[in-house]
Amino acid sequence: MERTHHLPDIRTLSPKELSQVVSELGQPAFRAKQLNEWLFEKNVCSFEEMTNLPKAFREQLAEHFFFAVPTEVVKQVSKDGSRKYLLQFPDGVAVETVGMPSRNRLAVCISTQAGCNMGCAFCATGLAGLTRSLTAQEMVDQVVHVSRDLGERVTSVVFMGQGEPFANFNETVRALRMLNSEHGLNIGARHLTVSTCGIIPNIRAFADLPEQFTLAVSLHSAIQSTRNQLMPGVKKYTLVRLHEALQLYTEKTGRRPTYEFAMIEGINDTNPEMNALCDFCEGTLCHVNLIQLNDIPDSPFKPSPMKKVEELQRRLQMRGVETTIRNSRGSDIDAACGQLKQRKINVHLS
Ligand code: SF4
Known part of the structure; x- marks a missing residue:
C-alpha cells in the first residue's frame, strides 16, 4: 500500500470531528459510530476492512485520510x-x-x-x-x-x-x-x-x-x-x-x-x-x-x-x-x- 503522508491520520480525529466528516461527506449520522468502532475497537488499519460502510464512502475517506500505522x-x-x-x-x-x-x-x-x-x-x-x-x-x-x-x-x-x-x-x-x-x-x-x-x-x-x-x-x-x-x-x-x-x-x-x-x-x-x-x-x-x-x-x-x-x-x-x-x-x-x-x-x- 502506498503511503500518503500528506494526508492526516484519521485516528487523530476527535469523535466530534469524525461526526463532522461523516456529515460533510453526506452520510447519515450513525456512520460515525460505525467508523469509531472500526477505528478504535476493531483497530483496522485500512478503509477496505470497514465492510459495513458503503464502498463509495470508503473511497471518499481514503481520498482524505490515511492510517499512520507502523x-x-x-x-x-x-x-x-x-x-x-x-x-x-x-x-x-x-x-x-x-x-x-x-x-x-x-x-x-x-x-x-x-x-x-x-x-x-x-x-x-x-x-x-x-x-x-x-x-x-x-x-x-x-x-x-x-x-x-x-x-x-x-x-x-x-x-x-x-x-x-x-x-x-x-x-x-x-x-x-x-x-x-x-x-x-x-x-x-x-x-x-x-x-x-x-x-x-x-x-x-x-x-x-x-x-x-x-x-x-x-x-x-x-x-x-x-x-x-x-x-x-x-x-x-x-x-x-x-x-x-x-x-x-x-x-x-x-x-x-x-x-x-x-x-x-x-x-x-x-x-x-x-x-x-x-x-x-x-x-x-x-x-x-x-x-x-x-x-x-x-x-x-x-x-x-x-x-x-x-x-x-x-x-x-x-x-x-x-x-x-x-x-x-x-x-x-x-x-x-x-x-x-x-x-x-x-x-x-x-
Ligand atoms: S533501560 Fe534504557 S530504555 Fe530504559 S530507561 Fe534506561 S536508558 Fe531508557
Missing part, C-alpha cells in the same frame, strides 16, 4: 514463542516491541519513546540517546500490531520497552486509557503496567489517577553510588526520596508496586548490595522481580550467576519480601531492550 521492518521469533519486532512509523523512526504468548494469554511489551535519554549504563538504547517521544496512538499501534500478527487478543501490556514512560507522561496516560477503554482494547487496568526509572513527580501523578494501573520501578540497586553509576538519568531523585514517594503511593492507592532488579555480576550482587535491597524493601508493600541481566555481546556488564539470584531471593523472603525470579524470555532473539535496533543499525553501517 511497518514491520524486522521480526525475530524465539524458540519459546515470543516475538520481537522492529516497527517503523511513517516519519522513519523505529521502535522495538515484544509479544510474549503463553497459554490463553498474550503479553506485549511496548516502547514509549524512540531512543531514550536516561542513559542507563547497561542499556543499548540509552547509549544512542533520544530521537523523539511517541504519541499514545503509536503506543497502541504496537499492541495492535502484535495482536494482529499472532491472531490473538492481548491480555496484558507492559510499558517497559525503549524509553522512559514518565518522561512522556501525558501520552503514556492517554495510551493506558485507550488500551483500558471498553471502546478500545478493553484490557483491565491491573493488567497494564508502567515501568519507570523513578521520576518522582510523575509517581505522585500516577498515584492520583483513578484507574488501578500497575506501577513498576526499575531499582537495580539500593545503594546510591551504584544506582548513580547504573542509572545516571535519575540521580537527582535519590533513593531516600524514592522510598518516601513509594510509601505515599502505596498509602494512597493500596496497590503493590513491583521493583525490577536486574542482577549484574560484581556490581549489584555483592553482600552490601543484597543487604541494602532487603533494607529498602522490608516492611513495605512491594513485589521484587529478580532477573539475570541479559548477556549483551561486548558489554562490560555480565549477568550474575543463578546461585546469586537465588541467594538474593532467599534473603528477601527471610525479610518477608515477596520475590519472583523472572526468566528472560526470548534470550535467543536479542531480547534486551535496544539490541534489535542496535543490530539493525550495525547492519546498516557495515
Whole structure:
C-alpha cells in the first residue's frame, strides 16, 4: 500500500470531528459510530476492512485520510514463542516491541519513546540517546500490531520497552486509557503496567489517577553510588526520596508496586548490595522481580550467576519480601531492550 503522508491520520480525529466528516461527506449520522468502532475497537488499519460502510464512502475517506500505522521492518521469533519486532512509523523512526504468548494469554511489551535519554549504563538504547517521544496512538499501534500478527487478543501490556514512560507522561496516560477503554482494547487496568526509572513527580501523578494501573520501578540497586553509576538519568531523585514517594503511593492507592532488579555480576550482587535491597524493601508493600541481566555481546556488564539470584531471593523472603525470579524470555532473539535496533543499525553501517 502506498503511503500518503500528506494526508492526516484519521485516528487523530476527535469523535466530534469524525461526526463532522461523516456529515460533510453526506452520510447519515450513525456512520460515525460505525467508523469509531472500526477505528478504535476493531483497530483496522485500512478503509477496505470497514465492510459495513458503503464502498463509495470508503473511497471518499481514503481520498482524505490515511492510517499512520507502523511497518514491520524486522521480526525475530524465539524458540519459546515470543516475538520481537522492529516497527517503523511513517516519519522513519523505529521502535522495538515484544509479544510474549503463553497459554490463553498474550503479553506485549511496548516502547514509549524512540531512543531514550536516561542513559542507563547497561542499556543499548540509552547509549544512542533520544530521537523523539511517541504519541499514545503509536503506543497502541504496537499492541495492535502484535495482536494482529499472532491472531490473538492481548491480555496484558507492559510499558517497559525503549524509553522512559514518565518522561512522556501525558501520552503514556492517554495510551493506558485507550488500551483500558471498553471502546478500545478493553484490557483491565491491573493488567497494564508502567515501568519507570523513578521520576518522582510523575509517581505522585500516577498515584492520583483513578484507574488501578500497575506501577513498576526499575531499582537495580539500593545503594546510591551504584544506582548513580547504573542509572545516571535519575540521580537527582535519590533513593531516600524514592522510598518516601513509594510509601505515599502505596498509602494512597493500596496497590503493590513491583521493583525490577536486574542482577549484574560484581556490581549489584555483592553482600552490601543484597543487604541494602532487603533494607529498602522490608516492611513495605512491594513485589521484587529478580532477573539475570541479559548477556549483551561486548558489554562490560555480565549477568550474575543463578546461585546469586537465588541467594538474593532467599534473603528477601527471610525479610518477608515477596520475590519472583523472572526468566528472560526470548534470550535467543536479542531480547534486551535496544539490541534489535542496535543490530539493525550495525547492519546498516557495515
Ligand atoms: S533501560 Fe530504559 S530507561 Fe534506561 S536508558 Fe534504557 S530504555 Fe531508557
